[in-house]
Amino acid sequence: xxxxxxxxxxxxxxxxxxxxxxxxxxxxxxxxxxxxxxxxxxxxxxxxxxxxxxxxxxxxxxxxxxxxxxxxxxxxxxxxxxxxxxxxxxxxxxxxxxxxxxxxxxxxxxxxxxxxxxxxxxxxxxxxxxxxxxxxxxxxxxxxxxxxxxxxxxxxxxxxxxxxxxxxxxxxxxxxxxxxxxxxxxxxxxxxxxxxxxxxxxxxxxxxxxxxxxxxxxxxxxxxxxxxxxxxxxxxxxxxxxxxxxxxxxxxxxxxxxxxxxxxxxxxxxxxxxxxxxxxxxxxxxxxxxxxxxxxxxxxxxxxxxxxxxxxxxxxxxxxxxxxxxxxxxxxxxxxxxxxxxxxxxxxxxxxxxxxxxxxxxxxxxxxxxxxxxxxxxxxxxxxxxxxxxxxxxxxxxxxxx
Ligand SMILES: Nc1ncnc2c1ncn2[C@@H]1O[C@H](COP(=O)(O)OP(=O)(O)O)[C@@H](O)[C@H]1O
Ligand SMILES: [Mg+2]
Numbered sequence: 001x002x003x004x005x006x007x008x009x010x011x012x013x014x015x016x017x018x019x020x021x022x023x024x025x026x027x028x029x030x031x032x033x034x035x036x037x038x039x040x041x042x043x044x045x046x047x048x049x050x051x052x053x054x055x056x057x058x059x060x061x062x063x064x065x066x067x068x069x070x071x072x073x074x075x076x077x078x079x080x081x082x083x084x085x086x087x088x089x090x091x092x093x094x095x096x097x098x099x100x101x102x103x104x105x106x107x108x109x110x111x112x113x114x115x116x117x118x119x120x121x122x123x124x125x126x127x128x129x130x131x132x133x134x135x136x137x138x139x140x141x142x143x144x145x146x147x148x149x150x151x152x153x154x155x156x157x158x159x160x161x162x163x164x165x166x167x168x169x170x171x172x173x174x175x176x177x178x179x180x181x182x183x184x185x186x187x188x189x190x191x192x193x194x195x196x197x198x199x200x201x202x203x204x205x206x207x208x209x210x211x212x213x214x215x216x217x218x219x220x221x222x223x224x225x226x227x228x229x230x231x232x233x234x235x236x237x238x239x240x241x242x243x244x245x246x247x248x249x250x251x252x253x254x255x256x257x258x259x260x261x262x263x264x265x266x267x268x269x270x271x272x273x274x275x276x277x278x279x280x281x282x283x284x285x286x287x288x289x290x291x292x293x294x295x296x297x298x299x300x301x302x303x304x305x306x307x308x309x310x311x312x313x314x315x316x317x318x319x320x321x322x323x324x325x326x327x328x329x330x331x332x333x334x335x336x337x338x339x340x341x342x343x344x345x346x347x348x349x350x351x352x353x354x355x356x357x358x359x360x361x362x363x364x365x366x367x368x369x370x371x372x373x374x375x376x377x378x379x380x381x382x383x384x385x386x387x388x389x390x391x392x393x394x395x396x397x398x399x400x401x402x
Contacts, residue, residue: 011288011375029261045396050088137172264360288375
């Protein structure tokens with residue numbers, strides 16, 4: 001079998017979107033590959049095909065956010081007006097994830113107002129909620145769980161944060177658990193668990209020995225912050241972890257479809273490979289790979305080599321000043337000039353494009369060779385950034401008609 005004739009299973013995105021059993025779609029992949037764009041495009045398409053959709057975006061470009069009616073980070077799904085001819089009866093909501101706000105909402109929902117106020121004002125809480133590694137990933141999970149529980153939408157499309165690694169999203173609940181099980185937290189919370197209200201007394205006794213040292217090192221105020229924070233937060237830890245685990249399990253159910261997004265570039269595809277393997281280890285349902293920003297040519301039958309040869313032929317022959325093809329009306333042109341400069345430039349550009357296409361195809365084939373069962377959908381590179389509903393529609397169309 002020659003290269004390029006291997007059959008790659010095609011990812012049928014419309015079937016996925018139309019299937020009422022599909023309740024959650026997670027778009028993941030490394031940074032900059034088109035996760036946000038894909039999530040928005042899929043959400044729009046699903047809504048225009050009749051579903052009630054909410055898209056949870058994380059970092060939409062400002063213009064894309066505006067075109068979807070998202071003007072502020074307020075953690076509330078906002079209706080996106082659909083065109084009138086989309087008569088299928090679907091609806092689209094979109095929201096931008098504000099991780100600090102999501103964290104705060106959890107505190108407000110799970111602690112009485114006094115306690116909540118204390119926690120929110122606590123500097124340790126403030127730095128934890130905005131800087132704890134993986135918070136954004138964790139918050140995306142948390143928000144997803146919340147949206148799912150409302151049962152207000154029949155399809156939730158999730159965009160994932162611009163992590164260093166696509167795996168961060170899956171690692172978040174565990175990382176949170178590790179953090180909560182960490183030594184410092186254990187030390188601080190163990191007395192509460194054992195002794196309830198005797199907490200502060202016990203902590204003071206337990207810490208008597210090391211407090212002096214710790215106070216010197218990190219400062220009395222910080223230590224007090226940590227203690228206040230932990231004592232106020234302790235009752236919530238179980239809830240946090242349980243919800244993270246619930247959402248993690250929800251992701252494993254057949255109603256979830258993971259779409260790994262990648263551009264046809266070595267780094268993005270390597271990351272996509274890791275992710276595909278990880279999903280299978282974690283028994284998460286992978287629907288397929290979306291190969292985004294694939295280059296195409298309107299004249300794919302003209303090979304790079306023939307295109308270059310044709311460009312060559314339009315140049316004056318070196319040294320003689322004569323065109324090799326008299327029919328082309330050669331003449332005494334400068335060595336690097338041609339009577340047809342535009343044609344030469346176009347042919348060279350075409351050759352470059354064809355070479356790029358060949359490289360992209362090889363990279364895609366390497367991925368498919370490593371993961372033969374993974375269906376693939378391709379989306380052509382658009383001439384411009386995707387920042388309005390019309391452009392999203394074009395992407396949605398491309399997704400379903402490879
Ligand atoms: N198929 C495409 N053609 C052209 N531009 C695209 C395409 N897909 C995405 N983009 C652009 O690429 C940039 C990154 O896309 P984005 O969806 O924000 O990536 P991610 O969320 O993975 O970081 C955006 O400016 C977006 O408009
Ligand atoms: Mg993004």
